[in-house]
Amino acid sequence: MTLKSIRTLFAATALSLAALAPGLHAQTTLLNVSYDVAREYYKDYNPVFAAYWKKKTGETVTINQSHAGSTPQARAVADGLEADVVTMNQATDVQMLADRKLVVADWDKRFPNGAAPNYSTMIFLVRKGNPKGIKDWNDLVKPGVQVVIPNPKTAGNGRYTYLAAWGYALKKNNGSEVQAREFAKALFKNVPVLDTGGRGATTTFAQRNIGDALVTFENEVYLIQKELGADKVEIVYPSVSIRADNPVAVVERTVEKKKSRKQAQAYLEYLWSPEAQEIAARYYYRPAVASVAKKYASQFKPVGLFTVDEVFGGWEKANKAHFVDGGSFDQIYQK
C-alpha cells in the first residue's frame, strides 16, 4: 500500500466516522445484567420498551442482556461489569451491590412492590400419574421418595426451596425450630443429587430420569412441562410456599459514568406497565400489578404464600441462620 492510498484510507475513515457521529449521539445502549432463566422474558420485553421510548422521546435505545446465575452476575457487576440495571431473582444479590454502594441503600423503595415487578413461588413437578402420591411438603420427606433440589449454597431456587420447606414445617408444628430442623434434615436425606444450579436440577430430573419430584420456581415448572409434554409430568401445588420476588435496581456507578440514568430508570419503571406485566404473566411470572394479576388469575393457582421477611426476618437473618458455613444446612450433613 502506498503512502497516498493510506492517507486516502485515513481520510475516508475519518469522514465516515464523522457521518456516524450524530447518529451515535441520539442513541443509548443499556446493559441489563440478569439471572439465568429470565433470558426469554427480557428478550420479549426489550423491543417493547425500545418502541415505547422511541415514541416518547424520539431516542433510540439499544438494550443488551447478560444472563447467568444470579449471584455470579451480581459479583461480576461488583467487580466492574458495566451494568446499567440489574434484574435479579433474590434480594440478597441486589443488597450486596447496595452494601458496596453501587446501588442506592433504599433500592427497595425506589420502585413499587419492594422493587419487584413480578414474583414466583416454589412448586413441585412429579412424574405422570403421580405414582408416589405427592401432594404437599410432608410427602417429600417420606422414606423412599427421591426429590431433586439444587444446592441451596449455590442456587437461588435451592435457597428458596429450603426456606419454603422450613416455613411449612414451622407452620405445621406451631413454630417449633427443632421440628423444622428435623424436617429439613429428612427432606435433604431424600435428595440424591445436589446440582449447582436450577437448570442443572431440571436436567437431572427431566433428562436423567432421577427423582420422584423436582422442586423449583413456578415459571420454570411450566417451562419444563411445555418442553417435556403434559403426558410425562404433572404439576403439584403444595398447601403453602414461599414468595420469591424478582427485584430490580439501577446501578449508580454505571449510570453516573454513562449519563444513562434517565433511560435506565425508565427501563425499570416500564416493567410495571400493563404491557410488560402481561409479558411476565405469559412467561408464568406472577405479575405484581393487581389488575394484570386478576386478568391472569386462572393461570396461577392460589397458594398460601409467605415471604422471607415474615418468617425469617429478612434475607440477612435467613442467610446467617441457614446458609453460612456451619449454618442449619451444613448441620444436616455433619455427623
Place this chain on the structure above:
Amino acid sequence: MNPRPAKRHNVLPGFGLSLGYTLFYLCLIVLIPLSAAFIRTASLSWEQFWGIVSTPRVVASYQLTFGASLIGAGINAVFGLIVAWVLVRYSFPGKRLLDAMVDLPFALPTAVAGIALTGLYAQNGWIGALLAPYGIKVAFTQLGIIVALTFIGLPFVVRTVQPVIEDLERELEEAAASLGATRWQTFMNVILPVILPALLTGFALALARAIGEYGSVVFIAGNIPMQTEITPLLIITKLEQYDYVGATALAVVMLVISFCMLLVINLLQWWANRRAGRES
C-alpha cells in the same frame, strides 16, 4: 594435563536478557495472580484460617479431590502408555483418525464432557443401563468423578510419551532379546528406564489438570456434602456467598498441596533422568 577449558559459550547470545525475560514473564502470568491469593488470606488470623480449611466437610473434599485425581492420573499413566505404544509401533487403517481423537478431551469444553459422560453413565444412559443390573453406579458417585478425571487427563500422558517411544531404538530391544532377556525383562530394564521421565511428566500434567478440574466433575458428581463434593466446588460455593476470603483460603491449601505433589514428581523425574543417563 589438559589446559583449562575456555569459558563455555552458548550458541545463542543473550543469556542475561532471556533469563530476565523469563522471570518477568513468570511473575506476570503465574506469580502475581498466585500471590494475590496468599495476600487475601493474610487478612485471616492463623486460627481463622485453620478453622476454615480443616472443617470435616472440607477435609473430605481434599481426600476426594486428590484421591480421585491420583487414581485418574494413575489409570492414564498405564493405559495412556499403551495407547501411545500402539499408535507409534503399529500401523493399521484409521490410525491417523485415532491419533487425532486423543486430543479431543483437550479441545472439548469441560462442561460438555461432563454432560456427555453423565448422560452415558446415568442409570438410564447407554453404559449406565448396562452396569445397573450388576449394582454398579457410576454417575453421581465417586466412581463417576474418577471417570471424568480419567477422560480429561488422557491426552497429557499420550502426548508426552509418544515422541519418546518414537525415538526408542528398536535395535536395543532386539539386542536384549538376542542376549536372552524375556519380554518382561526387556520392558523393565530396556524400555521403561528410557520412557519413565516422560511418563512421569505426563502423569504430573494429568494429575495437575485433574486437581483443578471443575466443569466436568460438577455434572457427574452429584455434589453431596461429605461424599461427592470436590474442593473446587466448595470454593465456588464460598464465592456464591460472597465469602472471598474463605474461598482463597481453600485455594491456598490446594495450591500448597499441589505444589508439594508436583515437586515430588519433578524430583522423581530428575532421579529417573539421571538413572537413564547413567545406564545408557
